[in-house]
Amino acid sequence: MNLAVRDIRHSLGRFVLTTIGVGMLLMVVMGMGGIYRGLVDDALVVTRSVGADLWIVQRSTRGPFAEVSRLPRNVVDRVAAVPGVTEAREFVFHTIQREHLGKSLRMGVLGLGWPTDKGQGLPLVAGRVLAQNHYEMIADESLGLVLGERLRLGKETYAVVGLTRAMISSGGDGIACFTSRDAQAIQFDVPGESARLERQARRARADEIDFGRTQPSVLARASGSSRAMAALPGPAVSAVIARLMPGADPDTVRRTFEGWSDVTVYSATQQEDLLLKGSVDRARRQIQLFRVLLTIISAVIMALIIYTLTLNKLHPIALLKLIGAPNRVIVGLIMQQSLIMGALAYGVGYLMGQWLFPLFPRRVLVTGDDLLRLGAIVLVISVLASLLGIWKAMRVDPNEAIG
Amino acid sequence: MEDRHRMDVALALETDGLTKVYGNGHTAVVAMRDASVRVRRGEIAALLGPSGAGKSTFLLCVGLINPPTSGRVTIGGRLVLDGPRALADLRRFRRENIGFVFQKSNLIPFLSAVENVQVVGELIGHPPPVARRRALELLDALGVGARASHRPTQLSGGEQQRVTIARALANQPSLILADEPTAALDSVRGRQVMELFRDVAHQHGTGVIVVTHDHRALDVFDTIYEMEDGVLARAPSQAKSENR
Numbered sequence: 001m002n003l004a005v006r007d008i009r010h011s012l013g014r015f016v017l018t019t020i021g022v023g024m025l026l027m028v029v030m031g032m033g034g035i036y037r038g039l040v041d042d043a044l045v046v047t048r049s050v051g052a053d054l055w056i057v058q059r060s061t062r063g064p065f066a067e068v069s070r071l072p073r074n075v076v077d078r079v080a081a082v083p084g085v086t087e088a089r090e091f092v093f094h095t096i097q098r099e100h101l102g103k104s105l106r107m108g109v110l111g112l113g114w115p116t117d118k119g120q121g122l123p124l125v126a127g128r129v130l131a132q133n134h135y136e137m138i139a140d141e142s143l144g145l146v147l148g149e150r151l152r153l154g155k156e157t158y159a160v161v162g163l164t165r166a167m168i169s170s171g172g173d174g175i176a177c178f179t180s181r182d183a184q185a186i187q188f189d190v191p192g193e194s195a196r197l198e199r200q201a202r203r204a205r206a207d208e209i210d211f212g213r214t215q216p217s218v219l220a221r222a223s224g225s226s227r228a229m230a231a232l233p234g235p236a237v238s239a240v241i242a243r244l245m246p247g248a249d250p251d252t253v254r255r256t257f258e259g260w261s262d263v264t265v266y267s268a269t270q271q272e273d274l275l276l277k278g279s280v281d282r283a284r285r286q287i288q289l290f291r292v293l294l295t296i297i298s299a300v301i302m303a304l305i306i307y308t309l310t311l312n313k314l315h316p317i318a319l320l321k322l323i324g325a326p327n328r329v330i331v332g333l334i335m336q337q338s339l340i341m342g343a344l345a346y347g348v349g350y351l352m353g354q355w356l357f358p359l360f361p362r363r364v365l366v367t368g369d370d371l372l373r374l375g376a377i378v379l380v381i382s383v384l385a386s387l388l389g390i391w392k393a394m395r396v397d398p399n400e401a402i403g
Numbered sequence: 404m405e406d407r408h409r410m411d412v413a414l415a416l417e418t419d420g421l422t423k424v425y426g427n428g429h430t431a432v433v434a435m436r437d438a439s440v441r442v443r444r445g446e447i448a449a450l451l452g453p454s455g456a457g458k459s460t461f462l463l464c465v466g467l468i469n470p471p472t473s474g475r476v477t478i479g480g481r482l483v484l485d486g487p488r489a490l491a492d493l494r495r496f497r498r499e500n501i502g503f504v505f506q507k508s509n510l511i512p513f514l515s516a517v518e519n520v521q522v523v524g525e526l527i528g529h530p531p532p533v534a535r536r537r538a539l540e541l542l543d544a545l546g547v548g549a550r551a552s553h554r555p556t557q558l559s560g561g562e563q564q565r566v567t568i569a570r571a572l573a574n575q576p577s578l579i580l581a582d583e584p585t586a587a588l589d590s591v592r593g594r595q596v597m598e599l600f601r602d603v604a605h606q607h608g609t610g611v612i613v614v615t616h617d618h619r620a621l622d623v624f625d626t627i628y629e630m631e632d633g634v635l636a637r638a639p640s641q642a643k644s645e646n647r
Contacts, residue, residue, distance in 0.1 A: 001525055003513075003514075003522070006513045010512065319509055320511070320522075322466075324496075324498020399468055399469065
């Protein structure tokens with residue numbers, strides 16, 4: 001006969017309410033851990049999508065995520081020429097916010113290295129990869145776009161040809177993938193009036209210098225597109241990513257870049273570390289602190305409830321001692337109640353989480369390891385929570401049964 | 404020696420010079436002084452006395468709950484207490500040899516009637532099905548078998564006392580101690596409970612000591628003791644006991 005179960009049935013209402021309450025707290029503990037993992041995963045989704053072996057950034061910076069990095073475009077060609085490198089391209093990623101169908105749409109714009117990278121490594125759930133160099137996009141489903149939908153960005157219109165899932169930036173925005181050229185066009189798109197004003201200003205500057213006055217073609221070019229002026233550099237890129245040939249020694253290639261005076265090079269792992277330490281670390285510590293606090297609160301609540309349940313049955317405990325029940329029976333009664341409460345609360349928390357986590361605005365990623373770890377913690381706090389009640393029960397005198 | 408052995412084995416309870424003093428020095432209170440009794444197996448004895456006479460003190464000492472300051476307690480032929488010194492695991496001895504019945508029914512509220520009795524059987528090591536079967540038999544024998552699945556709050560006062568008596572019998576004790584078991588019952592039911600105790604004593608061969616204020620059912624008892632100011636003595640008219 002299990003005394004713990006029978007006593008629980010006797011005080012069922014209080015037990016159930018407490019279990020639900022503790023379960024909700026545990027759900028939040030689970031969720032916060034999942035939010036942190038989601039943050040990490042989201043932070044790394046961009047770096048993992050581009051599939052870079054090495055990241056080349058501005059000298060002495062920790063770019064392009066932890067801090068700003070600017071490199072001249074010609075670095076791409078220099079990197080591509082290094083033995084061991086099979087592909088080099090500019091890394092294009094930025095965040096934009098536009099109006100679409102009357103609503104504000106904020107997205108991360110990621111440039112893919114067309115034609116090598118058409119998006120075949122992306123987690124597609126519908127549609128297809130990019131099939132042409134321009135005017136197509138693959139959008140994350142969190143952006144609320146549908147296949148075939150057309151989106152005006154800058155001066156061009158892009159068609160949604162594929163949908164991904166769980167492509168979220170570290171800022172919590174859905175990511176849309178374009179070719180690098182389109183991504184840069186979107187990034188550096190300026191309104192027509194701005195372009196005209198810039199060209200007028202450029203012509204005015206050229207007109208003031210001797211070189212401009214004496215070389216008529218310079219004035220004409222100054223009034224036109226900046227692409228026509230070879231002397232003017234193109235827009236800077238934030239980083240260059242390099243993919244290595246199979247069998248190439250990463251250290252050898254790396255040493256070549258480290259010999260250049262204008263760049264710093266990071267491996268993929270180092271770049272991920274910088275990203276996590278930079279944008280995610282503070283969030284991680286804050287979340288961890290809350291998890292610890294909530295776990296302590298759960299333990300305290302459980303201890304108080306088990307203690308209260310024990311206080312309510314001091315007379316039966318005295319009676320059990322009077323009729324000769326050994327201490328292990330009484331300890332078992334209280335500890336089993338605490339363990340049952342912990343186990344049920346854990347189950348309630350898990351089930352509620354399964355229902356609620358998909359509704360969270362950010363991804364909640366709860367792993368099996370996290371669940372096991374939390375289960376072990378719940379086991380420990382269940383045992384600890386019972387100690388106060390056990391202490392009280394051990395002090396009960398069998399005399400008290402007689403009254 | 405053989406006679407004494409035979410007599411000892413036939414005794415459910417023997418106390419020798421039991422004394423209990425609370426406090427010490429000038430604040431010492433003698434709650435019980437030199438209490439010596441012999442209760443045979445199958446004998447039912449009453450313990451009368453006014454409030455504060457020391458009856459509960461006596462019961463707590465022989466029930467192995469509060470050890471005496473001095474004196475000896477022998478239960479079922481086994482010396483258990485010699486002064487405050489325990490010669491056995493008292494809690495274990497209690498669960499294997501003594502049954503308790505109180506003024507308030509003192510049933511465990513979260514167990515049904517049969518479970519209240521069954522728990523005693525399980526505590527002494529009977530497998531649950533065996534303990535349950537015996538519990539149902541006892542409840543049937545005491546006339547509350549039909550209420551076996553009811554919780555204590557669903558039972559009348561008399562039914563609760565019967566269940567308590569069944570629980571007291573579940574471990575086949577040498578000795579049953581009852582403290583004012585009929586105080587909360589009317590006279591008819593009170594007498595019925597006393598007669599039940601008598602039947603239990605005579606049929607099960609258990610020694611029964613009942614602390615009571617109820618003088619109306621004294622004819623039920625084989626022996627009557629009186630206690631006053633901590634002194635315990637046999638009541639003057641003990642013809643029934645001496646004739647057994």
